Amino acid sequence: MLTCDRIAGAFLALFALGVIIESRALPLGTLWEPGPAYMPVFLALALFLLAALIMIFGGAGKPLGELSWKEWPHAVAILCASLFAALALERLGYRLTILLTCLFLLKAVERKSWTLTAIFALAMAFGSFFLFYTILRVPLPRGPMGF
Amino acid sequence: MVEMFQNLYLGFSVALRPDVLLYAFAGCIIGTLVGVLPGVGPLAGISLLLPATFGLDATTAVVMLAGIYYGAMYGGSTTSILMRIPGEAASVMTCIDGYAMTRKGRAGPALAIAAVGSYLAGTVSVVALMFLAPPLAAFALRFGPPEYSALLVLGLLVLAYMSGGSMIKGLAMAALGLLLGMIGIDPMTGYSRFHYGLVELGDGIGIVPVAVGLFGVSEILLTAGQPTPPKVIKPKIRELLPSREEWRDSAWPIGRGTILGFVIGIIPGSAHIISSFVSYAIERRLSKHPERFGQGAVAGVAGPESANNSATSGAFVPMLALGVPSGPIPAVMLAAMMVHGISPGPLLISQQPDLFWGFIASMYVGNLVLLILNLPLVGIFVNLLRVPYPLLYPSILVFCILGVYAVNSSVIDVWIMAITGLMGYVLRKLEFETAPIVLGLVLAPMLEMSLRQSLAMSSGDYAIFVNRPITATMLSIALVLLVLSLKPLFTGKVDWRGSLSQQAQPGEE
Amino acid sequence: MKSLTWKVYRKAGSAKAAIPRRLVVSVSLALLVAQAVHGQEAFPSRTITLVAPFPPGGVADLTARPVAAAMEKILKNPVVVVNKTGAAGAVGMAYVATAKADGYTLLLSLSSISIIPEADKLFDRKPAYTMDQLVPLALISADPTILVVHAERPWKSVKELVEDAKKRPGQISFSSSGIYGTLHMATEMLSHAAGVKFKHVPYGGAGPALTAILGGHVDMLASGPAVVLPHIKSGKLRPLAGWGAKRVDAVPSLPTFKELGYEIEFYIWAGVFAPNGTPEPVMKKLRDTLRQGVQDSDFKSAMTKLQTPIAYLDAPEFKKFWDKDAKMLADAIKRVGKIEEKK
Numbered sequence: 001m002l003t004c005d006r007i008a009g010a011f012l013a014l015f016a017l018g019v020i021i022e023s024r025a026l027p028l029g030t031l032w033e034p035g036p037a038y039m040p041v042f043l044a045l046a047l048f049l050l051a052a053l054i055m056i057f058g059g060a061g062k063p064l065g066e067l068s069w070k071e072w073p074h075a076v077a078i079l080c081a082s083l084f085a086a087l088a089l090e091r092l093g094y095r096l097t098i099l100l101t102c103l104f105l106l107k108a109v110e111r112k113s114w115t116l117t118a119i120f121a122l123a124m125a126f127g128s129f130f131l132f133y134t135i136l137r138v139p140l141p142r143g144p145m146g147f
Numbered sequence: 148m149v150e151m152f153q154n155l156y157l158g159f160s161v162a163l164r165p166d167v168l169l170y171a172f173a174g175c176i177i178g179t180l181v182g183v184l185p186g187v188g189p190l191a192g193i194s195l196l197l198p199a200t201f202g203l204d205a206t207t208a209v210v211m212l213a214g215i216y217y218g219a220m221y222g223g224s225t226t227s228i229l230m231r232i233p234g235e236a237a238s239v240m241t242c243i244d245g246y247a248m249t250r251k252g253r254a255g256p257a258l259a260i261a262a263v264g265s266y267l268a269g270t271v272s273v274v275a276l277m278f279l280a281p282p283l284a285a286f287a288l289r290f291g292p293p294e295y296s297a298l299l300v301l302g303l304l305v306l307a308y309m310s311g312g313s314m315i316k317g318l319a320m321a322a323l324g325l326l327l328g329m330i331g332i333d334p335m336t337g338y339s340r341f342h343y344g345l346v347e348l349g350d351g352i353g354i355v356p357v358a359v360g361l362f363g364v365s366e367i368l369l370t371a372g373q374p375t376p377p378k379v380i381k382p383k384i385r386e387l388l389p390s391r392e393e394w395r396d397s398a399w400p401i402g403r404g405t406i407l408g409f410v411i412g413i414i415p416g417s418a419h420i421i422s423s424f425v426s427y428a429i430e431r432r433l434s435k436h437p438e439r440f441g442q443g444a445v446a447g448v449a450g451p452e453s454a455n456n457s458a459t460s461g462a463f464v465p466m467l468a469l470g471v472p473s474g475p476i477p478a479v480m481l482a483a484m485m486v487h488g489i490s491p492g493p494l495l496i497s498q499q500p501d502l503f504w505g506f507i508a509s510m511y512v513g514n515l516v517l518l519i520l521n522l523p524l525v526g527i528f529v530n531l532l533r534v535p536y537p538l539l540y541p542s543i544l545v546f547c548i549l550g551v552y553a554v555n556s557s558v559i560d561v562w563i564m565a566i567t568g569l570m571g572y573v574l575r576k577l578e579f580e581t582a583p584i585v586l587g588l589v590l591a592p593m594l595e596m597s598l599r600q601s602l603a604m605s606s607g608d609y610a611i612f613v614n615r616p617i618t619a620t621m622l623s624i625a626l627v628l629l630v631l632s633l634k635p636l637f638t639g640k641v642d643w644r645g646s647l648s649q650q651a652q653p654g655e656e
Numbered sequence: 657m658k659s660l661t662w663k664v665y666r667k668a669g670s671a672k673a674a675i676p677r678r679l680v681v682s683v684s685l686a687l688l689v690a691q692a693v694h695g696q697e698a699f700p701s702r703t704i705t706l707v708a709p710f711p712p713g714g715v716a717d718l719t720a721r722p723v724a725a726a727m728e729k730i731l732k733n734p735v736v737v738v739n740k741t742g743a744a745g746a747v748g749m750a751y752v753a754t755a756k757a758d759g760y761t762l763l764l765s766l767s768s769i770s771i772i773p774e775a776d777k778l779f780d781r782k783p784a785y786t787m788d789q790l791v792p793l794a795l796i797s798a799d800p801t802i803l804v805v806h807a808e809r810p811w812k813s814v815k816e817l818v819e820d821a822k823k824r825p826g827q828i829s830f831s832s833s834g835i836y837g838t839l840h841m842a843t844e845m846l847s848h849a850a851g852v853k854f855k856h857v858p859y860g861g862a863g864p865a866l867t868a869i870l871g872g873h874v875d876m877l878a879s880g881p882a883v884v885l886p887h888i889k890s891g892k893l894r895p896l897a898g899w900g901a902k903r904v905d906a907v908p909s910l911p912t913f914k915e916l917g918y919e920i921e922f923y924i925w926a927g928v929f930a931p932n933g934t935p936e937p938v939m940k941k942l943r944d945t946l947r948q949g950v951q952d953s954d955f956k957s958a959m960t961k962l963q964t965p966i967a968y969l970d971a972p973e974f975k976k977f978w979d980k981d982a983k984m985l986a987d988a989i990k991r992v993g994k995i996e997e998k999k
Binding site: 194195197198201288289290291292331332334335336337338339344346347348349350415416465469470471472473478479481482483485486487488490491492493494495555556557592596600603604606 | 711712713714717718721737738739740741742743744746747750775778779781782784826829834835836855856857858859860863864866867868870871872873874882885886887889890892958960961962963994995
């Protein structure tokens with residue numbers, strides 16, 4: 001039966017194999033003088049073994065079908081918001097990025113009223129910038145237009 | 148002895164001057180504000196604010212930094228407890244039970260216990276620092292790479308022996324974390340490992356973005372879309388303070404955490420981070436109700452918080468006694484002193500007694516100021532939970548982005564946070580613990596480096612781990628633990644962990 | 657990358673769906689025009705960023721702060737220090753190397769700026785940046801490294817050390833701030849000049865390297881004088897010689913390697929760089945500012961407190977100094993080669 005543990009174990013095992021394959025580019029060294037690939041290969045072997053054990057003993061775990069993924073639209077939206085922020089932060093500047101992120105989360109995801117959205121987004125973007133950049137001197141990026 | 152009290156008097160007469168006190172207060176407030184940012188713990192806090200103290204005179208600058216340091220540490224625990232966002236790697240363990248308490252409506256007590264625990268640990272460890280600094284510092288220097296390797300191996304075994312849940316799954320997660328820690332330039336040979344053309348990965352994956360992603364972001368991803376949004380918690384005044392039972396349950400963990408943290412903290416390097424992990428594991432092992440851990444056990448907040456605070460004070464021992472930058476935080480403090488023309492070194496105590504004792508006294512004062520400042524703030528902080536979740540989570544996300552970016556001014560860190568957020572979300576869905584990943588990531592570079600340095604020192608001879616007394620002692624203890632944890636396999640008895648999983652299914656975290 | 661941003665940006669925009677595209681276009685056009693006008697203004701008209709590629713509290717950061725303060729005073733324009741850290745400084749250096757060459761993004765770097773491209777070459781890596789992407793503005797400080805040994809070790813002079821090292825090749829150990837780091841390179845030059853082999857134990861930074869020798873886990877260390885002086889005074893470490901052309905002021909009795917007959921010279925220096933292609937008038941303005949800046953009394957007192965000697969050189973002389981230094985480091989790196997393949 002396909003359980004949570006089995007699927008996770010399979011992924012971990014694949015990951016471990018991937019690491020071993022990728023490590024071939026680096027010198028392994030010897031037991032007495034371990035090279036750059038020594039620890040990664042050793043750890044990947046350990047992870048592979050553990051993943052195999054998880055798959056073997058994982059038959060009694062929770063079946064994969066029982067998992068509920070009801071919250072996925074929110075999760076995807078929030079992830080997209082963070083990825084957008086990562087892309088935009090140093091291009092648009094901190095304030096503009098945060099403004100857009102907040103607008104998106106509140107209006108498109110949470111469907112709040114325009115007034116609330118606007119107040120919240122402006123307060124977040126400019127308030128946090130003022131507190132941390134202007135007063136506390138935490139370096140934050142500014143965009144091409146000085147924002 | 149008389150001399151010491153005279154010196155301490157001298158120190159306090161400096162630290163209690165009204166203007167100095169003002170800076171201590173300002174430092175605590177600023178530190179708390181910055182520390183509330185996810186990922187900005189004491190290290191990032193004092194690094195970010197160090198330039199702000201350049202204009203002050205030496206004593207006020209150091210006092211203010213001490214305030215910032217305590218403030219940032221406490222600010223970090225606040226977000227860990229209220230929002231499950233670790234302020235730094237060391238507060239990962241606070242997130243688990245602290246946040247579980249918040250969800251049960253016990254945020255106030257959790258914050259109060261964390262504040263009192265930190266205060267007690269801080270004060271006791273400063274006393275220890277004062278009396279024991281010179282002899283302990285000499286001992287601390289004997290910790291070279293072989294001793295360090297032995298300590299880390301011992302630490303890992305203590306954790307494996309004492310952690311709850313499924314040991315295989317926990318170990319697999321730790322191995323995953325250790326593997327992630329292999330990314331970056333190999334410090335022994337200069338080879339780049341698994342960096343795929345990204346220069347930013349040269350120093351490896353940052354611990355802070357991973358901790359914030361795995362804990363903070365994954366929590367938002369899990370919670371925001373629930374059909375019934377989490378209830379807004381309306382705290383009542385009498386629920387702000389810990390109950391008598393909660394005090395009783397935290398007394399011993401605070402004491403044990405303080406001693407453990409101080410001892411681990413003295414050792415040069417970054418090993419102090421493991422003190423909070425080890426403290427959590429020990430408390431769970433010693434507890435009469437190990438099944439409560441992960442579900443909001445107050446001891447799971449008290450122990451690690453105290454250990455963390457006292458470990459960072461312990462790290463000042465070699466710095467003050469010998470002028471050695473024995474860890475990242477002391478290194479920044481030393482830089483602050485150098486800016487003011489104080490040359491730190493073994494002669495600091497005798498040549499600049501007012502500075503040394505002023506620093507010691509300001510650590511007492513800073514700690515106390517923070518307690519006075521923060522206990523009333525508990526009420527205000529807890530009221531943040533009244534904000535409905537659809538407004539709360541965008542704010543949390545913004546602060547996560549801000550904090551993670553600010554630590555290194557690096558967008559790559561924001562990427563890492565988002566990716567590990569997704570990873571944490573999936574892993575928690577599949578009922579895996581994520582704390583061992585952070586631990587693995589913390590330990591990986593230290594463990595690998597010290598092992599290979601030891602072998603470089605001995606030209607490949609493994610006898611170096613047996614010939615040195617400290618190393619041999621620690622490895623023997625590790626061996627005993629290993630035998631003990633394997634015993635049930637041969638005797639066929641169910642050990643405490645097995646009986647635990649029969650009683651109750653431990654929570655996912 | 658850029659098109660992806662745009663896509664996500666548009667996606668986020670369309671999700672909000674309320675901002676008419678025409679408005680967006682006209683606003684951005686207006687801003688572009690504003691920017692073009694902006695560009696014609698006299699330099700500097702907005703905040704200048706001085707990037708320190710190492711964390712706060714390190715030598716680069718501590719030198720950058722007074723430099724920025726002095727520039728701010730002279731230009732009457734804000735100059736802020738930003739710490740872009742990572743990959744032994746490569747992240748911050750690459751950031752400035754690829755930044756817009758308008759004089760608003762400058763770099764304060766240490767000697768390791770010449771090491772990173774060489775190490776990238778050695779490992780056939782795509783280089784993070786190349787040295788011709790940066791042009792020197794001014795050298796700010798240069799501090800010769802000095803060789804110290806643990807006080808309980810027998811060697812009283814370089815001669816004794818070298819003789820012993822010849823008897824026991826690869827037995828005498830030294831710590832360093834990291835492989836191919838400046839402290840490693842200094843020792844490599846000594847071992848090349850003396851024809852001996854030492855045992856290298858790299859640490860993660862100059863701090864841990866110092867802790868290691870104080871604990872007696874290694875025998876010797878090449879280090880900047882400021883950090884080891886207190887330990888020399890307290891008798892924990894013994895200095896043997898210095899890498900400078902002249903003796904170190906703080907330890908006048910300490911001979912230089914040149915006096916002892918080893919033709920080696922090594923400094924840990926700090927200089928200011930701009931991206932290549934920065935317009936000449938802007939370069940001139942910045943050079944003039946830095947020339948005045950190093951004369952500033954606040955700057956001087958800040959550097960005295962840091963115990964770092966000011967060694968100002970204007971761009972042309974600094975360029976010569978840099979080329980010579982980079983050549984020397986490149987040779988040293990080639991001699992060390994890849995550690996693993998030498999076996």
